[in-house]
Amino acid sequence: MLDATHRSDLPNAPGVGYKPQHFAEILDSPAPVEWLEIHAENYMGLGGRPLAQLRHLAERFPISVHGVGLSIGGEGPLDCDHLARLKTLCDWLNPASFSEHLAWSSHESAFLNDLLPLAYTQDTVIRVADHIDQVQDVLGRKMLLEDPSSYLAFSESTMSETEFLREIAQRTGCGLLLDVNNVFVSATNLKLDARGYIDDFPHDKVGEIHLGGHDEEEDDHGAPLLIDGHGAEIADPVWALLDYTLERSGPKPLLIEWDTDVPEWPVLAEEAQRGARALAPVLF
Numbered sequence: 001m002l003d004a005t006h007r008s009d010l011p012n013a014p015g016v017g018y019k020p021q022h023f024a025e026i027l028d029s030p031a032p033v034e035w036l037e038i039h040a041e042n043y044m045g046l047g048g049r050p051l052a053q054l055r056h057l058a059e060r061f062p063i064s065v066h067g068v069g070l071s072i073g074g075e076g077p078l079d080c081d082h083l084a085r086l087k088t089l090c091d092w093l094n095p096a097s098f099s100e101h102l103a104w105s106s107h108e109s110a111f112l113n114d115l116l117p118l119a120y121t122q123d124t125v126i127r128v129a130d131h132i133d134q135v136q137d138v139l140g141r142k143m144l145l146e147d148p149s150s151y152l153a154f155s156e157s158t159m160s161e162t163e164f165l166r167e168i169a170q171r172t173g174c175g176l177l178l179d180v181n182n183v184f185v186s187a188t189n190l191k192l193d194a195r196g197y198i199d200d201f202p203h204d205k206v207g208e209i210h211l212g213g214h215d216e217e218e219d220d221h222g223a224p225l226l227i228d229g230h231g232a233e234i235a236d237p238v239w240a241l242l243d244y245t246l247e248r249s250g251p252k253p254l255l256i257e258w259d260t261d262v263p264e265w266p267v268l269a270e271e272a273q274r275g276a277r278a279l280a281p282v283l284f
Helices: 020-028 049-058 080-093 122-139 161-172 180-190 194-200 236-249 265-282
Strands: 014-017 035-039 063-066 097-101 104-107 110-116 144-146 175-179 206-212 215-218 224-227 254-257
Touching (some): 020 049, 020 265, 097 206, 175 180, 180 224, 254 265
Parallel strands (some): 063 097, 097 144, 144 175, 206 254
């Protein structure tokens, strides 16, 4: 178990997910963005222009590394080769924060191009906690665990998602990444109370808050079905849920995610500016 007193060095300010097409504009006119996130799996190669640009950015901005390939919730052992590559990246970059998803994405030797949910039971607590302990021991740093976006619930679950996350954090000393869009998506799809989820969340464990856009569809019965797509502006109800969250959590590093159909820099910067406006009332 890692020392739980370790804290993120990210500022309580807006950040964005870095995209190479924005490299020059971020350097020239970053405001209001004060930090950047990268996906670890995009930077596990040796050398080349992507790492050179990342090194340059890291001299100007705190960097958060977000992993999507460890399969923290998987039933099998972690991929030690993948974990070793992640350690090499983190040792080289020394990021301000590292996070991963509460999900599974591999089975035996097969990698599934999705982040799949899991049942919330004591057996799952033990398995996920063991995996997080292994990651933190290998990396020598605290990780943040992100709440998932859910499209179904398991009848086998014996605890709520917030209870599960709280116990994982207590067992391992890890922090939590609160994705407010994921909360809104899951609450809509599973017909839950999003504000009740926020009320129950252990905000003292939160190292980052994330926001992203979602897609609106319908299920086979005509009911709303939201997909966490990260390919659009953040919806107004999600901004409202962020305001509700910040009233309870206080200021946190706030990431704007836009991973598909990526817009021009001014559009993304304006979303970050809206994030800065949301943070302003709780900063003082």
